[in-house]
Amino acid sequence: MKQAAETLNVSISPHLHSGRTSRSIMLDVVIALIPAMAASGIIFGFRAILLIGVTTVSCVVSEYAFRKIIKRSQSINDLTAVVTGILLALNLPVTLPFWMAALGGGIAIIIVKQFFGGVGQNFVNPAITARIVLLMSFASQMNVWKEPFYYLSESTDIVSSATYFANAAEGNLPSLTDMFLGVRTGSLGETCAVALLLGGFYLIFRGVITPLIPACFIGTVAVLSLILGGDPLYQVLSGGLLLGAIFMATDYTTSPINRKGKIIFAIGCGVITVLIRFYASLPEGVSYAILLMNILVPHIETLTIPRAFGEKRRDINETVK
Numbered sequence: 129m130k131q132a133a134e135t136l137n138v139s140i141s142p143h144l145h146s147g148r149t150s151r152s153i154m155l156d157v158v159i160a161l162i163p164a165m166a167a168s169g170i171i172f173g174f175r176a177i178l179l180i181g182v183t184t185v186s187c188v189v190s191e192y193a194f195r196k197i198i199k200r201s202q203s204i205n206d207l208t209a210v211v212t213g214i215l216l217a218l219n220l221p222v223t224l225p226f227w228m229a230a231l232g233g234g235i236a237i238i239i240v241k242q243f244f245g246g247v248g249q250n251f252v253n254p255a256i257t258a259r260i261v262l263l264m265s266f267a268s269q270m271n272v273w274k275e276p277f278y279y280l281s282e283s284t285d286i287v288s289s290a291t292y293f294a295n296a297a298e299g300n301l302p303s304l305t306d307m308f309l310g311v312r313t314g315s316l317g318e319t320c321a322v323a324l325l326l327g328g329f330y331l332i333f334r335g336v337i338t339p340l341i342p343a344c345f346i347g348t349v350a351v352l353s354l355i356l357g358g359d360p361l362y363q364v365l366s367g368g369l370l371l372g373a374i375f376m377a378t379d380y381t382t383s384p385i386n387r388k389g390k391i392i393f394a395i396g397c398g399v400i401t402v403l404i405r406f407y408a409s410l411p412e413g414v415s416y417a418i419l420l421m422n423i424l425v426p427h428i429e430t431l432t433i434p435r436a437f438g439e440k441r442r443d444i445n446e447t448v449k
Contacts, residue, residue: 151205157336160327163324164323166323168317172276172279176316183214183217184209185233186232195246213233215255216233216236216258218316218318222316224269228266231262235257250382260415307365321365324371344398347398356402369401372415388434404417
């Protein structure tokens with residue numbers, strides 16, 4: 129008995145390991161993003177693939193260099209920097225200069241992620257925050273769009289617009305089929321809905337995410353759009369809603385961990401997105417909605433702490449006394 133007590137290891141929870149590592153989870157996310165990356169290459173040409181490469185390399189190099197400078201163990205092998213780089217690129221227009229894209233990668237990794245302690249410590253999504261910083265810093269370059277399959281034509285005309293939302297104001301809308309397949313202007317990864325849905329189904333199948341946040345986020349946007357007189361299908365397929373709901377709102381670090389918290393978080397994202405789309409001067413609200421709700425996550429989790437296993441529910445009269 130004495131010998132057993134001496135060899136007993138005591139550690140903090142959790143005591144069960146699922147067998148998944150950060151690297152294996154991030155690898156699944158990269159695989160899930162392959163359809164969106166392939167679609168961006170088909171729709172916007174080889175420059176789209178180059179842009180993805182630039183942001184990904186920028187993120188990985190920034191993480192390696194920063195951790196080298198502060199003399200911390202390297203973390204690039206967990207693939208979180210790779211995922212951040214890909215997601216950032218998918219939120220950018222194909223026309224964006226490469227140096228701006230690389231700058232965005234450095235901002236995402238160094239300022240948003242590493243300044244707060246590295247993986248698992250950042251309180252907002254790095255890719256979304258970097259996109260917003262680029263949007264505020266280089267507004268004109270971030271709002272220049274190429275027509276789909278422009279590279280197949282001799283013409284190099286550039287369309288400067290707010291994509292679907294500007295066209296909606298003029299009554300010039302693509303068909304729902306074109307919206308679903310991605311034959312429209314927009315950021316690299318937001319146009320092709322079928323590619324994003326394929327990636328989402330893969331993540332759900334692999335158990336990386338649950339459908340709760342995407343379903344509540346997308347459902348809220350659809351219902352409120354219908355109430356406010358918009359077309360729910362166009363609202364769901366337009367902008368970066370599917371990209372944000374499936375791949376960024378579900379980020380482990382910046383979203384609630386319990387069921388009730390996830391629902392509140394997702395509905396909040398949906399409400400803010402619709403308010404910005406319908407009433408603000410901004411053409412799109414997904415990035416800002418997720419960023420604002422990321423900031424509120426600690427408060428949401430505090431308010432939705434589940435009852436501990438075995439804990440009895442307090443009687444109201446007892447609480448009053």
